Amino acid sequence: MELRAQHGLLKSLVAKKILMALTGLFLCLFLVVHLSGNLQLLIPGYSGRLQFNSYAVFMTHFPLIKIISYVLYLSIIIHVLDALVLTIRNRRARTVDYAVKSGYGSTFASRNMGILGSLILIFLVLHLANFWYKYKFGEMPYMVSPEGHYVSQKGEAIPGAVLKEGHLWVDGVDKGPAMKDLYEVVRLAFGQSWIVAIYVLSMIPLGYHLAHGFQSGFQTLGLRFGKAFSVIRVAGWLFAIIIPLGFAIIPLVFYFFPEKLN
């Protein structure tokens, strides 16, 4: 048999689908890290605020994390564009649609990954504008210790420091950059009912997207061996419930039980 297929590495549908799986599963891994990081928001008091803001400094300054964050941005873009290309190709495969459709044998999520993904993307843009863009480029409040001193990026309260262009100065000496108070931005955002509603409701499409996507990723990569796949399937369902629920809890606690965080 002669090899007649003249495909580039990413030309074929299966290769494109494998790219979807790889980026998708990487994003699943990111969700775990992101959720565990964000759950620090629920630590009450000044120590919680300090821990979360220190974590934000670490996530934006540690070189390895910076590299991973660029891989993450790239993964999101690839996942979206690849999905778009695949959806267009797949739509073209059926030019005349059925009059009656049953959807038998497939889940709601599996048939609507594009719509669910689009909803997640809209949420993502809003989410990045709310926090990521603000933290990196916008006007930010700065961290102040209970004694009323500004706090350095290392988390030390510096008595008598004056804030000038993001740096702390004591008697004309630069003591380094001040710690931005991302926690405060989160607290203010999650005090608004419409933001809380959007954040909580957006976790529903995320859950459905994960319910199909998690196990589908393994299937696409060919990682399906007998009974082990049932474990992956159950893990996928648990993942699709636990992760969105974990994220949804944060705005709900901030909105309904702010006193618990003091």
Place this chain on the structure above:
Amino acid sequence: MKVYLKVWRQRNAQDPGRFVDYTVDGINPDMSFLEMLDVLNNRLISQGEDPIAFDSDCREGICGTCGLYINGRPHGPLPRATTCQVHMRHFKDGETIVIEPWRAKAFPVIKDLVVDRSAFDRIIQAGGYISVNTGQAPDGNAIPIPKEDASKAFDAATCIGCGACVAACKNASAMLFVAAKVAHLGRLPQGRIEARERVLNMLSQMEKEGFGGCTNTGACEAECPKGISLENIAFLNREFIKAKISF
């Protein structure tokens, strides 16, 4: 019993086609679905009308020729059955039944409910075979094959190429069909020699024919009259990855 049919009628590939309503009365519940259509066609012929064109051959569920999309499902409401295995007792008296042809760009309608499935033949020609002479049955039996591999290869080999997977798939993908053949041959030592060429050639041909890609919805597996598992698509994906990383 009496049923109301909405049947897709299309004179030829150029005709845009339309649904036509028919009422069929005096149906014996033990008639097969195709026999019910035969009754209707006899009536149409005696009335001087054009009978409804549909494919069928063995009428015992092994040839894969018949294939009607009945009430939103390929091969109708019965699990693991072809259209010819569906009987009128599986429908309610007075039910409205919508009958459509397989819908896929790669399966153009020839007439009414008959579609051209030669795209499947060309996919098989692209790599769904073994080039070497594997001899007679005794020669085959001389090669020891682990029971699990033999069983899985046989399960995949039960594909009858009816195209229900394509019809059921929201992407009109032929992945289950291709996967069945790739897994059938790829799980056996005789088929391993050309495994790389096979998976790449067959997938390439599948795309050339205009079938869509797999999104793992599982509709194909659920509608396949032979119960070909999605596990075969995972096998195909592994074969593809292996083929791409080996030169």
